[in-house]
Amino acid sequence: MNTCKAALRILKARKLYVIIYLVLIGTMMFSISWQIMRGSTAAGATTYEPESARIAVIDRDDDAEHVAQSLRSYLALDGEMVTIDDDSISLQQAVASNYVDLIAIVPQGFAERYLQYARITPRLRNRP
Structure with a gap:
């Protein structure tokens, strides 16, 4: 319990770092999702067809x-x-x-x- 209280005190003292961290993680998650969605719509074939x-x-x-x-x-x-x-x-x-x-x-x-x-x-x- 003491470890949890110490972690919460550190996070409370460094609010700016937590906000920057969450914004950067959210931006990265959004950009990766955007790239995946854009890549899946640009593909020509809808299914995988191996060569004979x-x-x-x-x-x-x-x-x-x-x-x-x-x-x-x-x-x-x-x-x-x-x-x-x-x-x-x-x-x-x-x-x-x-x-x-x-x-x-x-x-x-x-x-x-x-x-x-x-x-x-x-x-x-x-x-x-």
Whole structure:
């Protein structure tokens, strides 16, 4: 309680400082609010619209079971499909130059192994 009384006595003795402080804080608050309001009305778009991703699909499985084509059609819904060559220099250059955002590689034998594991069904046991 003594600390509060001492703080109030100091504020009472320095009324001019308190008034200057409150005026400066009020002015700063008003100017920041004004800038925010002015900036929000000057913006052209009302919502955020991200750029579509540039995607390349490298097919090393010769489109077995149409896996690569299905992957391309699925990724084309949200991105822009890009064609690049399947050699290490082209892949490195596409990534380094920011030509593509995503490179999806379908490896050799993927469709066959996928179908092999998809046919395996787990056995369910009855527990007592």
